[in-house]
Amino acid sequence: MGRPNTLVLREMKTTPPHSSSSNLLADRVYETLRGHIAQGHWAPGTQLRIREVAALVGTSVMPVREAFRRLEQAGLIVTEPYRGASVRELSIDELEYVYDVRIMLEPDAARRGAVLADDAAVETMRQHWRLLESAAAHGDIAGAVAQDELLLSALFSAGNNPVLTGLIQGMWDTCRPYKNLWVRDAVGHGLSRWSYLADLVAAVETRDGDSAFRILEHVCRTSRSTVRGILDPLST
Structure with missing residues (x-):
């Protein structure tokens, strides 16, 4: 899987999340991943594994799962049984x-x-x-x-x-x-x-x-x- 822009990831890790709002953390993860896809850091077809992405952005898997759900709703990723999530292919x-x-x-x-x-x-x-x-x-x-x-x-x-x-x-x-x-x-x-x-x-x-x-x-x-x-x- 292609590595996201390290500057963005560093900003994610050094900016403390609000402990009172898991939604805020999920929002930040979503915007970070959305940016990587929109800017072409992850090419169409790239496999996105939840645990690997969580490690890259420095969070638990839960906000990443929520971000994946929202990315799929936005049409940016697709999920398939036994294959997981991947960046949507172009056609x-x-x-x-x-x-x-x-x-x-x-x-x-x-x-x-x-x-x-x-x-x-x-x-x-x-x-x-x-x-x-x-x-x-x-x-x-x-x-x-x-x-x-x-x-x-x-x-x-x-x-x-x-x-x-x-x-x-x-x-x-x-x-x-x-x-x-x-x-x-x-x-x-x-x-x-x-x-x-x-x-x-x-x-x-x-x-x-x-x-x-x-x-x-x-x-x-x-x-x-x-x-x-x-x-x-x-x-x-």
């Missing part, structure tokens, strides 16, 4: 399903956000765009994914529909392993792959909802095509 079929949903939700959320965004929302988007540029320039895949999502979250939140924003952000957990593949590919091609974000910020600055819709729809479709080619070069 072309799931890629298609996930991006179908993204195409239905994200362009509409972008249009709503662009029309209603205030100057503070635009400035927040600019800040995340600058941080994304820096992360991509340094080959920081996890950082680039995080800044991309924070930028889009700022836009979607401006649309004042928390249900829509919540649905999209929930989808990102399922989609993030595929997004990581896209970002690794994009980092290799330089910032040109992210040029759409500059166009998106410009559309929001002028409150051009239709342009924001078209940009996000195009990006979702081209991203799906790129990842499909990575997973199965013969499919493109």
